[in-house]
Structure formats: structure tokens, C-alpha cells
Amino acid sequence: MKQIGIITKRELQAIFDSLMAYITIIVFLGLSGFFTWLYGGDVFFVGQASMQSFFGIAYWTFFFFIPALTMKLIAEEKKTGTLEILLTKPVTDWQIIWGKFLATLLLIIIALALTLPYYITIWNIGPIDHGAVWTGYLGLILMSSAYISIGIFTSSITNNQIVAFLLALCIGIFFHIIFGILAASISGVPGSIFNYLSLSTHYESISRGVVDSKDIIYFLSIIFLGLIGSEAVLAKRNIN
Amino acid sequence: MDIVVDKITKTYGLQKAVDELSFRVKTGEVLGFLGPNGAGKTTTMKAITCFLNPNEGNILVGGMSVTENPEEVKKHIGYLPENNPLYQDMPVIDYLRFSAELQGVPKEKVRERIIEMVKVCGLKAEKHKKIRELSKGFRQRVGLAQALIHDPEVLILDEPTTGLDPNQIVEIRELIKKIGKEKTVILSSHILAEVEATCDRILIISKGKIVADGTPEELRKQAQGNEILKVQIRNGERNEMYSALKSLPTVALVDFIDGTPNCYEVQSKKDENSAKAIFDLCVKKGWYISQLTPVETKLEDVFREVTMN
Incomplete structure (x- = not known):
């Protein structure tokens, strides 16, 4: 645990020492604020105090932002060779991956925490379904974790950051909309499989306020598959 | 801590980088690792530092196997890789603190160790700069400082003096000699004079096998x-x-x-x-x-x- 903490701390330091963290947070708040409050005006015209329009926008902004945050995590260390330094210190591959995962997740949580004023504002406008807001945030955190773990995986298989970014988007887009579209157009068992694979199905049911263990298991499986994949790639140097 | 390398073999694809290599280094010995390019020096060092597992054979560091107990072995090793990779965006002090914490230096000692390393490696004027801003020689010193920060019993240095000016080379050699009195040091180099000046024992490898082993004098006599x-x-x-x-x-x-x-x-x-x-x-x-x-x-x-x- 201690080693994970040290790596998380360094990653966060690196993110906040560069402009990356600030740009991410500002652009995220700008985009989500603009689309929630100004453009379209869903919040004021929907007729009820709800955060749904914000969650709908955050769903897309994180989809694009997270690969940009994760692309350098391992690819850059591979390219500069610092991975060798890291792996010859008393840390395991798992600790490195978890440390990097947690650092990115913490940045996302900080960005989300800064949207709490939205919640308070809407709460003041009218009666709000508090449960749905909190599960909405939970849904965003779970979704982000899933994309972070996919991003770490793609970052681990290459030492080119752009490749890692594009690959993460490619894999992500399937979960994000393609499986959903396939589910809608195919009937029967394949259709329901695609429906289960589609991330939007699970995200929507959580952000409506329904926390089902099925959805949680879905997100956790993506997270673990991504991280196990990354660990396998790191360990591959020893497969002969 | 003794290092025992026992018949290790490492292949990359079809190429054998290291071929049943065996040797032993005792505490207090500075071993110079020589060989032409691609002889297997770096691969052997990576195997000792637990970065690569050998296909066959075993390495014991202080009686612990690198394949079975890598976390414990890594605690006792200080390693300066070839090309000296560093986190370019970190200030020197932060980087040393990060290394010290990862190596498990007790919290109350971290500060003391960093001050010591800054002094030993001559980084006083540069300690608050980002590593990116340092010249090559100073980066090399930072690399050496991170390898020494936890006072390791085994020190593995892959071409430690590349990029240093002659004065710095002499300083680093002195440092290695001083450290080598109590610890086990393995260093590789292309510069023969350097190995001769710093090492108690020389190991020449070629194509993954040992071709010569002995003190500089012994080797000379043998050839002469x-x-x-x-x-x-x-x-x-x-x-x-x-x-x-x-x-x-x-x-x-x-x-x-x-x-x-x-x-x-x-x-x-x-x-x-x-x-x-x-x-x-x-x-x-x-x-x-x-x-x-x-x-x-x-x-x-x-x-x-x-x-x-």
C-alpha cells in the first residue's frame, strides 16, 4: 500500500507540476458548464431540478479527456527508460499500475468535486432528487475508472503516446456507443449481449438513480481486465 | 553481500545474449565488466537487478534468489542504468525524495540521506533545478545519487562515467573506490583505463561467455x-x-x-x-x-x- 501511495503522489505531482491538470480541469469545467447552463438551456427548460443534462455532457467530455490523461502514463516511461528505474526499485508491477490508476482517478475526482456548485445551484432552484445526483457522480467515477484502465492498458503496449491515445479512443468508442447501436439494431441473444456490453446502458441506469450490482460488476470487470492486461504487458519482458 | 551468478542464459528471440554465464563477486570487491558491444554486459546487469529474468540459471544476491524473492533483493541494490533515465520534469530534490521513499528509507532519515547525497555527489547548486535543465554530467550525478540514496549493499553501475568531464571522472572514480571498500560493486565500461583504475577484478565477456577473469595484473601477465x-x-x-x-x-x-x-x-x-x-x-x-x-x-x-x- 505504501509503495502505491508513493507512486500515486509522484504521478499527481507530475500532473500538477505541468499545466496538464489545470488545462484538463478548466476545459472540463468550461465545456460542461457551457453545455449545462448556456447552450440548449436544458437545465431551465426541462421543468424540473435535475443534473441529467450535466451528466450527459460529462459522459462525453470524460470519454475524450481520459485517453489524453492516460496516454503518457506508461508509454512515456517506456520511451525514456524510467520504467527500468522504477521496476528495479522494490515495487511490483501491480503497485506501479495501481499507483498510476489512482493518480488519474484522483484528478477526475477533483474535477468532479469542482462541479459541486452546479449541484448546489440546482438544489436552490427547486426540489432535487439527491439520490440520483450522488449515483450520477458514482456512475461518472465508475465510467472514468473503466476508461482509465483501458487507457493504461493501451499506454502499456506501446511507447508512442499518440498511438496509445488513439487506441484508447478506438477501444473506448465500442463501449461508448457502438455496442449500444448494435444492440438497438440486432435482435435476439446477440442483441442482448451487445446491450450488456454497452457502457451507456449501465451508465444511464446508474445516473437515473438505480444502483444495480449487475452494473457495478460490469464496470469493475472492465477495470480489472484493463489492469490485468497492463500487468501482463509489463510482465511480458520476462516471458521467454 | 555476495553476488552469485549461476549458469544464467538469456535469449532474445534466436540470439543468445548471455550463455551459461557464471561468476561470483564478494563483498568489498569492485568488479569491472568489460566486453565488446553486444557482449551481454547490460543484459547480465539487468538480470542481477531483477529487471529481466534469465531463461535458465539463477542469481543469488546475499543468498536470496532474484527470481523467487525480487522485492527483497531490490531493496539492497542501487542501480544506475545505461543512458541514465530520469524524470525530466522533476526537481532534483523531489526526485531524490521519491527514490528514497520507494527504497524504503525510514521517514525521519529521508532528509538526512538527501542532504548527504547532495553533498557526496556535488549537487548543491543544482538541487532545486529541474532535471531537464541540468547538463549531462550533473544528470549523471543525479543518477548516481538515486542509486546510492538508500545506502545499498550492492551497487550496479552501467557505464557510470559516460558524459562526464575528466575532473568529474576522477571524482566519480574516487567515489566508487571509496564505496567499494565496504560494498559489492559491479561496473561496466568501454574505457579500459577506467576499469583498471577503479576495479579490483576484471571480467571480460564476449558473446555471452566469460573469456578472461582476474586482477588487472594477472590478466596482463597471462597475456604477456x-x-x-x-x-x-x-x-x-x-x-x-x-x-x-x-x-x-x-x-x-x-x-x-x-x-x-x-x-x-x-x-x-x-x-x-x-x-x-x-x-x-x-x-x-x-x-x-x-x-x-x-x-x-x-x-x-x-x-x-x-x-x-
Whole structure:
């Protein structure tokens, strides 16, 4: 645990020492604020105090932002060779991956925490379904974790950051909309499989306020598959 | 802590980088690792530091196996990789703190160790700069500082003096020698003079196998065999000197040295020493010796001889 903490701390330091963290947070708040409050005006015209329009926008902004945050995590260390330094210190591959995962997740949580004023504002406008807001945030955190773990995986298989970014988007887009579209157009068992694979199905049911263990298991499986994949790639140097 | 490398083999695809390599390094020994490019030096070092597992064979560091107990082994190793990779965006101090924490230096000692390392490695003026802003020599010192920060018992240095200026090279060599008195040090280098100056023992490997092993003197003697003297004599006649030298009972061969007048290379017979005989000869003839020096086989020659075939 201690080693994970040290790596998380360094990653966060690196993110906040560069402009990356600030740009991410500002652009995220700008985009989500603009689309929630100004453009379209869903919040004021929907007729009820709800955060749904914000969650709908955050769903897309994180989809694009997270690969940009994760692309350098391992690819850059591979390219500069610092991975060798890291792996010859008393840390395991798992600790490195978890440390990097947690650092990115913490940045996302900080960005989300800064949207709490939205919640308070809407709460003041009218009666709000508090449960749905909190599960909405939970849904965003779970979704982000899933994309972070996919991003770490793609970052681990290459030492080119752009490749890692594009690959993460490619894999992500399937979960994000393609499986959903396939589910809608195919009937029967394949259709329901695609429906289960589609991330939007699970995200929507959580952000409506329904926390089902099925959805949680879905997100956790993506997270673990991504991280196990990354660990396998790191360990591959020893497969002969 | 002793390092025991026991018949390790590492292949990359079809190529054998290291081929049943075995050696042993004792505490207090500085081992110089020599070999042509691609001989397997770096691979062996990576295997000792638990970065790569060998396909076959085992490595024990202080009795612990690198494949079975890597976390424990890594705690006792300080490692400076080739090319010295560093986090470019981190300030020197932060980087050293990160290394110290990861290596498990107790919290109350971290500060003390960092101050010590900054002093030992001469980083005082640079300690708050980002690593990106440092010159190559200072980066090398940062790399060395992170390897030494937890006071490791085993130190593995892959070409530690590349990029340093001559003064820094001397300083680093002194440092390595000092550290090597109590610890186990393995260092690789292309520069033979450096290995000769710092190491107690030299291991030359070629194509993944050991081709020579011993102290610098041993290696030289092994390659040289008979004693060779360089003699320069004044006020004598060239041919007379030549035949007089040649007729000495202990001398096997006499050669002219091109370029310098009256200068000869005298090779003695096996296990014989001709210096006294030459001196007596000159006294008798009334010549005076302006030079009489033993010719040592250079380590370069040893290196060439064992790695060329």
C-alpha cells in the first residue's frame, strides 16, 4: 500500500507540476458548464431540478479527456527508460499500475468535486432528487475508472503516446456507443449481449438513480481486465 | 553481500545474449565488466537487478534468489542504468525524495540521506533545478545519487562515467573506490583505463561467455608471458650493440625500435630477467643507458586478444 501511495503522489505531482491538470480541469469545467447552463438551456427548460443534462455532457467530455490523461502514463516511461528505474526499485508491477490508476482517478475526482456548485445551484432552484445526483457522480467515477484502465492498458503496449491515445479512443468508442447501436439494431441473444456490453446502458441506469450490482460488476470487470492486461504487458519482458 | 551468478542464459528471440554465464563477486570487491558491444554486459546487469529474468540459471544476491524473492533483493541494490533515465520534469530534490521513499528509507532519515547525497555527489547548486535543465554530467550525478540514496549493499553501475568531464571522472572514480571498500560493486565500461583504475577484478565477456577473469595484473601477465625491456643506449656502435645484446645468455630476441635511434626491444627467455645483464654489459663496454624500462602489455592488448576470436 505504501509503495502505491508513493507512486500515486509522484504521478499527481507530475500532473500538477505541468499545466496538464489545470488545462484538463478548466476545459472540463468550461465545456460542461457551457453545455449545462448556456447552450440548449436544458437545465431551465426541462421543468424540473435535475443534473441529467450535466451528466450527459460529462459522459462525453470524460470519454475524450481520459485517453489524453492516460496516454503518457506508461508509454512515456517506456520511451525514456524510467520504467527500468522504477521496476528495479522494490515495487511490483501491480503497485506501479495501481499507483498510476489512482493518480488519474484522483484528478477526475477533483474535477468532479469542482462541479459541486452546479449541484448546489440546482438544489436552490427547486426540489432535487439527491439520490440520483450522488449515483450520477458514482456512475461518472465508475465510467472514468473503466476508461482509465483501458487507457493504461493501451499506454502499456506501446511507447508512442499518440498511438496509445488513439487506441484508447478506438477501444473506448465500442463501449461508448457502438455496442449500444448494435444492440438497438440486432435482435435476439446477440442483441442482448451487445446491450450488456454497452457502457451507456449501465451508465444511464446508474445516473437515473438505480444502483444495480449487475452494473457495478460490469464496470469493475472492465477495470480489472484493463489492469490485468497492463500487468501482463509489463510482465511480458520476462516471458521467454 | 555476495553476488552469485549461476549458469544464467538469456535469449532474445534466436540470439543468445548471455550463455551459461557464471561468476561470483564478494563483498568489498569492485568488479569491472568489460566486453565488446553486444557482449551481454547490460543484459547480465539487468538480470542481477531483477529487471529481466534469465531463461535458465539463477542469481543469488546475499543468498536470496532474484527470481523467487525480487522485492527483497531490490531493496539492497542501487542501480544506475545505461543512458541514465530520469524524470525530466522533476526537481532534483523531489526526485531524490521519491527514490528514497520507494527504497524504503525510514521517514525521519529521508532528509538526512538527501542532504548527504547532495553533498557526496556535488549537487548543491543544482538541487532545486529541474532535471531537464541540468547538463549531462550533473544528470549523471543525479543518477548516481538515486542509486546510492538508500545506502545499498550492492551497487550496479552501467557505464557510470559516460558524459562526464575528466575532473568529474576522477571524482566519480574516487567515489566508487571509496564505496567499494565496504560494498559489492559491479561496473561496466568501454574505457579500459577506467576499469583498471577503479576495479579490483576484471571480467571480460564476449558473446555471452566469460573469456578472461582476474586482477588487472594477472590478466596482463597471462597475456604477456616473457619479460620485455625497452633499452636505449648512447655512444655505441649500432651493430655492435645489437650483437652484444643478442649474445647475452638470458636474452631470447632483440628488435630495433623504428624511429628512435639506438633503441631496442629486448625479450628475455622464459622466466628470466635480463636487466642486470644489460646493465653489466654496458658498464663493461663503457656505454651509458639512457632508458631501461619494462614494457607492460596493455589491457587493450589483452582485451583485443581475448575478444577477437
